[in-house]
Amino acid sequence: MRVPSIALAFFLATTVPSAQADDGGLIFTGPDPDSPLNLSSNAIRISWTIDRARSIGNWQHWRSFDLHYITLTSGGTTVDYTIGRNVSIPDGDSSFTWDPSSILQGLNDSGNGDLWLEDGEEHYFEARIKNMGRWGATTVPSEKYAVEGYDRIGSLAAQLNCSFVKMAVGLAISGAWIALF
Numbered sequence: 001m002r003v004p005s006i007a008l009a010f011f012l013a014t015t016v017p018s019a020q021a022d023d024g025g026l027i028f029t030g031p032d033p034d035s036p037l038n039l040s041s042n043a044i045r046i047s048w049t050i051d052r053a054r055s056i057g058n059w060q061h062w063r064s065f066d067l068h069y070i071t072l073t074s075g076g077t078t079v080d081y082t083i084g085r086n087v088s089i090p091d092g093d094s095s096f097t098w099d100p101s102s103i104l105q106g107l108n109d110s111g112n113g114d115l116w117l118e119d120g121e122e123h124y125f126e127a128r129i130k131n132m133g134r135w136g137a138t139t140v141p142s143e144k145y146a147v148e149g150y151d152r153i154g155s156l157a158a159q160l161n162c163s164f165v166k167m168a169v170g171l172a173i174s175g176a177w178i179a180l181f
Contacts, residue, residue, distance in 0.1 A: 023140045024062035024089060024129055025051040033143035037123060039100045039107075040149030046125055046142075047095040064088050065127040065140075067096055069103060071147070072123060074116035074155050081106070089129070100149075107150060119154040121146050 030047035031037065037044060046067065067084035081103045084096050107115055117123070125142040147153060 023054070023138055025054040026065070026089065026127055026129065026140045027051055027054070028125060028127075028140070028142035029093070030095070031145070033121070033145055036146040036148040037100070038149040039104050039147055042099055042101065044098045044100055045095055046098055047093065048127070049093045050089060050091050052091065062089055062129050065129040068126045068128060069098070069100075070124050070126055071107075072118040074118050079107075079110075087127075104150065114152075116152040116154060117147055117150055119146070123147050
């Protein structure tokens with residue numbers, strides 16, 4: 001006997017757990033995504049709120065998360081820094097103050113000093129929520145941000161092209177002076 005597809009779909013929808021990950025109701029509320037992150041500042045305040053009504057699962061299992069800063073290089077490589085471990089998840093509003101100087105030093109030391117960060121809103125924070133006593137975890141990204149306070153933001157190709165144009169103009173002017181004399 002063949003089971004009608006509507007009956008099978010209803011059975012699966014009501015008995016199989018949802019594949020959607022439970023974010024515990026965590027919502028990033030800061031910093032303001034309309035302002036760039038200043039990587040040369042000594043403090044960036046990252047804030048969030050917990051809305052348990054949004055949680056689809058058994059949120060009592062969510063106790064802490066690891067906080068990451070994700071940045072994108074102009075070459076398309078994602079660089080992931082852990083900036084906080086075992087950050088507790090109390091109900092309501094909470095925050096974490098991050099000193100970006102440690103990653104700024106890492107960025108300056110990477111790629112023989114040639115690591116360029118993507119210009120634009122491509123950088124973000126991510127909470128990796130730990131599921132205490134249960135299998136798995138889930139990630140919650142923040143809004144995306146532009147960055148400032150780092151010497152190499154933009155396209156390395158554009159910078160090289162600009163240098164090439166300056167060199168070509170310099171050679172043309174030098175050639176004109178030589179032709180005059």
